[in-house]
Amino acid sequence: MIQQFENTYDVTVIGGGPAGLAAAVSAWEVGAKTLLVEREEKLGGILKQCIHDGFGLLMFKQKLTGPEYAQYYIEMLKNTDVNITCSTFVTDINRQDDGIFHLILVTHHGIKHIYTKAIVLATGCRERSAKQIFIHGTRPAGILTAGTAQYYVNILGQMPVKKCVILGSGDIGLIMARRLTLEGAEVEGVYEAKKELGGLLRNYSQCLMDFNIPLHTQTTVTRVFGEKRVSAVEVCSVDENMSRINGSERIIECDSLILSVGLIPENELAEKMNITLDAETKGPAADQCYQTKKDGIFVCGNAFHVNDLVDYVSSGARIAGKCAAKYKKRERRLIPVIHDEKFAYCVPQLIDIDSDQKKADIYFRTKQKEEDKHVTVTSGDNILIAKKYIEMRPSELEHIQIDIDKIEYGNDKIHVKMGKVE
Ligand SMILES: Cc1cc2nc3c(=O)[nH]c(=O)nc-3n(C[C@H](O)[C@H](O)[C@H](O)COP(=O)(O)OP(=O)(O)OC[C@H]3O[C@@H](n4cnc5c(N)ncnc54)[C@H](O)[C@@H]3O)c2cc1C
Numbered sequence: 571m572i573q574q575f576e577n578t579y580d581v582t583v584i585g586g587g588p589a590g591l592a593a594a595v596s597a598w599e600v601g602a603k604t605l606l607v608e609r610e611e612k613l614g615g616i617l618k619q620c621i622h623d624g625f626g627l628l629m630f631k632q633k634l635t636g637p638e639y640a641q642y643y644i645e646m647l648k649n650t651d652v653n654i655t656c657s658t659f660v661t662d663i664n665r666q667d668d669g670i671f672h673l674i675l676v677t678h679h680g681i682k683h684i685y686t687k688a689i690v691l692a693t694g695c696r697e698r699s700a701k702q703i704f705i706h707g708t709r710p711a712g713i714l715t716a717g718t719a720q721y722y723v724n725i726l727g728q729m730p731v732k733k734c735v736i737l738g739s740g741d742i743g744l745i746m747a748r749r750l751t752l753e754g755a756e757v758e759g760v761y762e763a764k765k766e767l768g769g770l771l772r773n774y775s776q777c778l779m780d781f782n783i784p785l786h787t788q789t790t791v792t793r794v795f796g797e798k799r800v801s802a803v804e805v806c807s808v809d810e811n812m813s814r815i816n817g818s819e820r821i822i823e824c825d826s827l828i829l830s831v832g833l834i835p836e837n838e839l840a841e842k843m844n845i846t847l848d849a850e851t852k853g854p855a856a857d858q859c860y861q862t863k864k865d866g867i868f869v870c871g872n873a874f875h876v877n878d879l880v881d882y883v884s885s886g887a888r889i890a891g892k893c894a895a896k897y898k899k900r901e902r903r904l905i906p907v908i909h910d911e912k913f914a915y916c917v918p919q920l921i922d923i924d925s926d927q928k929k930a931d932i933y934f935r936t937k938q939k940e941e942d943k944h945v946t947v948t949s950g951d952n953i954l955i956a957k958k959y960i961e962m963r964p965s966e967l968e969h970i971q972i973d974i975d976k977i978e979y980g981n982d983k984i985h986v987k988m989g990k991v992e
Pocket of ligand 1: 584585586587588589590607608609610614615616617620622623624625626658659660661692693694695717720741742745836839870871872873877878879880881883
C-alpha cells in the first residue's frame, strides 16, 4: 500500500502496527493532516504473523486473529485521507530552529524529506536475542527467537525445527510451542529460569496444558552443542538468585533452541532524539497524553512499554494520536509518577497538570505475584483512587484510572502504592 505523499504534515506516525494505525486514525479524526510511515510492505505490524485468536476481546468483544484485528483499523484508515507510505524507513529525525521536525525517509523512490509539527513513535519492540542472554557453547544454526520461528511458519510456510527446546515462558514462546506442535514438530519442553510463568495464564492453559507440553520453572539452558546445526542443549536447575544448582544438569537432544526471553521497546529513533529512556520500561518516559519529555514527540504501543494485550495498545494510541493532532508548544508542568518497590513499573511516568486530557490510565506490572492487595494512587494526602486486586501477576498488565482535576497543585509527586487488604 503506497500512496503519493506530500512533504508537510501536522502529524507523522512512524510504524504501521496496531499502535500506529490507531494513532493515525485518531489524529485524522481531530483534523490533523497525517502521514503514516511503515518500513514493511504491508500494514499490521507484528499482528500479520499472529494467526492465533484472542485479539480484540476488550476492544471489539470478539475473539479475532491478529490479521483480522489489524484489518479493522486498516478499513477505518480507508475512510480517511491519511497519507500512507509502506516500504519506507525513517532513518533520522531533527528539529529545526522553528520547532518543525525534519524526517529523512528511505523509500523505493529514493530519499524523501518530510516536515511535520508532531511525531508519534509507534515503532513496536524487539525480541531479546541469543547474544543478550548468557549461554555457553557453540553458535550453530537452529537458535532462533520465537518471533522468527513464527515468521517462518506463519508467513513463509516453512518449518524451521523438528525437535526443539523453548527457553522462556513468555507469550510468544507459549504460542509457538502450540503452533510448532500442530505443525508436526516435537516440543520437548518450555524452560523458565524464574519461579513464575512469564506469559498469560490463558496461554499456559491453551498452549501447553492442552498439548501436554511440560513447563519446567526455575530451570534454564546453560549450554548449546552442535557444529553446523544444534544437536543438543544442556538444561540446569537454578535457585531463586538464578545461580545454577550443580549436579542438576541434563542433556536434551534437539535440533533447535527457541528463545522467548523478553521484548525491548524499539527506541533507536528516540535515542537519536536524546529522549530520556525509562530504566524500567526501556522506552521513553511520557505523560498521560503520551508526550515524551521532548515537546511534540509522542510515543505509544510497544515502543512505549511492552503490552500483553493489543486492546490496550490501541486505546493508548488513540489518545497519543489525538493529543499529537492538538499539539501546540507550551510550558508543561509535569508531575512525576513514582511507585513502591513492589511494582516493576508504572506508566505514564509523568502527569501534565494543565493538559486537556483530564483522565489518566496508569498501567502497571508487579515484580512478583501478589494476592489480596490494594493499589492506591495518592497526591500528597489526597487519595485519587484505591482499588482492590484479588491477584496480580508480573505477566499481566493492570490499569487504574485517575482524575487529573483531583490532583492538588503544589504536590510534587503522584505516588502509586500497594498495601495489604485489611
Ligand atoms: C507473538 C505475539 C503474540 C501475541 N498475542 C496476542 C494476543 O493473543 N492477544 C493480544 O491482545 N495481544 C497479543 N500480542 C500483543 C500485541 O500483538 C502487541 O502488543 C501489538 O502488536 C503491539 O503493537 P505496536 O503497534 O506497538 O507494535 P508492532 O505490531 O510491532 O508494530 C510496529 C511497526 O513499526 C514499524 N517500524 C519500526 N521502526 C520503523 C521505522 N524506523 N520506520 C518505519 N516503520 C518502522 C515495524 O515495521 C512495525 O510494523 C502478541 C504479540 C506477539 C509478538
